[in-house]
Amino acid sequence: MSLTKQLKALLLKEIVLEWRSRYALNGILLYVVSTIFVCYLSFRVVAPLTWNALFWIIMLFASVNAVAKSFVQESRGRQLYLYSIASPKAIILSKIIYNTLLMLLLSALAIFFYSLVFKNPLGDPLLYFCSVLLGSISFAVVFTLIAGIAAKANNSGTLMAILSFPVIIPLLMLLIKLSKNAMDGLDRTVSYDEIGVLSLINVMVITVSLLLFPYLWRD
Amino acid sequence: MRRNWWKILASLLLIYSIIAGLLLEVPRLPILHETIRNLYFHVPMWFTMIILYLVSVIYSIKYLASGNEKHDLMAVEMVNTGIIFGFLGLATGMIWANYTWGAPWPNDPKLNSAAISTLMYLAYVVLRGALDEEQKRARISAVYNIFSFPVMIVLLFILPRMTDSLHPGNGGNPGFNSYDLDSSMRLVFYPAVLAWILVGVWIANLKFRLRLIENNLK
Numbered sequence: 323m324s325l326t327k328q329l330k331a332l333l334l335k336e337i338v339l340e341w342r343s344r345y346a347l348n349g350i351l352l353y354v355v356s357t358i359f360v361c362y363l364s365f366r367v368v369a370p371l372t373w374n375a376l377f378w379i380i381m382l383f384a385s386v387n388a389v390a391k392s393f394v395q396e397s398r399g400r401q402l403y404l405y406s407i408a409s410p411k412a413i414i415l416s417k418i419i420y421n422t423l424l425m426l427l428l429s430a431l432a433i434f435f436y437s438l439v440f441k442n443p444l445g446d447p448l449l450y451f452c453s454v455l456l457g458s459i460s461f462a463v464v465f466t467l468i469a470g471i472a473a474k475a476n477n478s479g480t481l482m483a484i485l486s487f488p489v490i491i492p493l494l495m496l497l498i499k500l501s502k503n504a505m506d507g508l509d510r511t512v513s514y515d516e517i518g519v520l521s522l523i524n525v526m527v528i529t530v531s532l533l534l535f536p537y538l539w540r541d
Numbered sequence: 542m543r544r545n546w547w548k549i550l551a552s553l554l555l556i557y558s559i560i561a562g563l564l565l566e567v568p569r570l571p572i573l574h575e576t577i578r579n580l581y582f583h584v585p586m587w588f589t590m591i592i593l594y595l596v597s598v599i600y601s602i603k604y605l606a607s608g609n610e611k612h613d614l615m616a617v618e619m620v621n622t623g624i625i626f627g628f629l630g631l632a633t634g635m636i637w638a639n640y641t642w643g644a645p646w647p648n649d650p651k652l653n654s655a656a657i658s659t660l661m662y663l664a665y666v667v668l669r670g671a672l673d674e675e676q677k678r679a680r681i682s683a684v685y686n687i688f689s690f691p692v693m694i695v696l697l698f699i700l701p702r703m704t705d706s707l708h709p710g711n712g713g714n715p716g717f718n719s720y721d722l723d724s725s726m727r728l729v730f731y732p733a734v735l736a737w738i739l740v741g742v743w744i745a746n747l748k749f750r751l752r753l754i755e756n757n758l759k
Contacts, residue, residue, distance in 0.1 A: 467688060474681050475671040485668060485685065488661035489692050492654075492700055499704075515703065526691055534684045537605050 328408045332416035337423075346391050347424070354384040354432045362439045373442045374505055378498055381432060381457065382490065388428060389421050389465035390482045393473035405539060414466065414535040418528065421462035429458035445507020453501040456520055460493045463524050467531040470538050496520050551739035558733035566725060572641055579637045581729055585737035586630035587655075591697075592738050593623035593745060594662070598690045601683035613679035614752050615745075616686060617669065620662055622745040626737075627659045642707055651708045654696040661689045 340347055357380050368376060396404075404413060433454050437444075444450050465486055472482040500516040562581035570577060597619035604612035634652070635645040646652065668685055672678035701708065 467684075471668070471681055471685055471688075474677065475668065481668065481671055484664045488657050488664060489689060491657050492692060492696050495700060519699065519703070523695060530688055530691065534687060537680055538684050540680075 325409065325412055328412035329416055329419075332404075332408060332412055333419055336416060336420040340420075340424075346388075346395065350384065350388040350391075350424075350428060351431060353387060354380065354428060355435055357384065358432065358436050358439060365440075368440060368442075370442055370505060371502075373440060374498060374501055376440075377433070377436055378457070378494060378501070380436070381429060381454075381461070382487075382494065384428060384432065385425055385458070385461040385465060386482060386486060388424055389462060389469050390472065390478065391469075392417055392421055392466065393469050394478060410536040410539040411532055413539065414470070414531055417470075418463055418466045418531065421466050422459050425458035425462040426455060429454050442505075444505055446504045446510070449504035449510060449513065450501055453497060453504055456500070456517065457493075457497045460497070460520060460524055461490065463527050463531070464490055464493065467527075467535065467538075470535065474538070493520065493523060496523075547739055548743055551736055551743060554732045554736035555740060558729055558736050561729045562733060565729060568726070576637055576640050577726075579633060580726070581733045583630065583633040583637055584730070585734045586626050586633060588734050589737045589741040590623045590626040590630060593619045593626065593741050594690060594693065596742070596745075597623065598687055601686040604679060604683045605687075608676075610675075610679065610756075611753070613683065614756075615749050616683065618745045618748040618752060620665055620686065621748065622741055624659065624662050624666070625744075626741055627655070627662070631655060631659070638707075647707060649707045650704050651697070651701040654700055658693040658696050661693060665689065 361376060361380065365372075365376070433451065468486045468489065469482060472478040472485055475481050496516050496519055500513050500520070503513045503516070558581055562578055567575070567577050597616045600612045600616035600619065603609070604616060631652075634655075638647055638649075638652075639645045642649075665682060665685055669678055669682045672681060
């Protein structure tokens with residue numbers, strides 16, 4: 323089977339499995355909504371700078387939890403089966419794409435609910451929304467390989483956090499700067515730098531993931 | 542003797558750089574004054590750390606290609622030594638910052654990046670601790686090591702250049718070379734860099750051989 327065909331089949335498998343149980347999906351959506359609500363009840367009113375930072379921190383924790391599941395929930399037997407029928411490149415790509423879709427859904431819901439409870443004027447809502455989407459793609463891309471690494475160790479919850487937080491910080495700093503620009507309604511040409519570097523890092527991470535995953539997968 | 546000449550070179554250069562670094566004439570600049578001598582100690586720490594991490598990544602790639610246990614041991618000892626040099630770089634930097642910028646930890650992107658990249662490599666050590674099976678540990682930590690190296694490059698060399706920084710060479714500041722690293726300082730600075738890199742490799746090498754002996758005794 324060609325790579326694209328394998329990719330399609332694997333992606334369909336992920337989505338169908340998710341849709342049948344809906345356990346992870348509902349869990350993570352509820353997780354982000356209740357976190358936002360906890361923050362709302364604790365802060366009530368926040369300054370614009372805090373508003374932006376708080377949103378990204380909520381997204382960070384929600385996405386770590388969402389992506390961490392992607393390898394853990396597969397049993398050893400199923401992993402072996404997949405290994406024998408599909409190429410590791412197709413597996414990691416399908417996971418990255420699936421996680422990206424999941425994160426896009428999650429972040430769209432999060433930004434909607436977050437701006438509903440916390441009122442904050444946005445200077446350039448469209449660019450802010452774009453930065454949120456770009457952020458969710460970046461989170462999904464970076465966390466997928468790390469979730470694969472963490473799933474190989476036993477206490478993967480803690481490991482997932484300590485492995486991924488230092489790696490995601492450069493992206494997070496760029497995202498906070500980009501969304502701050504959007505919030506202040508600065509001219510869009512100012513933000514091209516950040517968008518460029520973010521996209522470049524994402525391409526780099528996907529390449530490295532594709533190169534390294536075959537070694538991780540082998541057991 | 543033929544194989545150990547670089548160790549003698551390292552020792553001689555180190556002694557030279559310490560004596561000359563503390564005694565030779567340095568340019569008198571505002572704010573910096575005599576603390577400019579810290580250039581001979583602070584900057585080589587970072588150079589050494591980056592070289593050690595680079596060598597470690599090369600050995601990790603070699604391990605994934607060959608599966609030879611020695612390559613894995615070399616990679617981990619390079620990282621262990623690199624972490625020590627990272628902490629030394631942070632310590633010398635904090636002392637320097639205390640006298641020139643007024644606080645040991647000013648909010649500077651390069652400082653924060655350095656701290657985060659140290660966290661990343663500490664996470665590597667924790668990851669190794671979490672895996673029991675030797676081959677699995679070697680393979681998975683090699684994957685993480687290769688994955689985190691480009692991120693460290695972004696952290697240390699790209700991000701600080703995009704924002705304002707107190708460090709020379711960042712945020713539009715000119716690098717040290719262009720205006721005040723005069724030729725007399727170069728005479729000490731370059732030997733110091735070479736000396737510390739050689740010492741770092743030497744320490745890592747000793748630790749690697751010790752680990753090899755321990756493994757053979759088991």
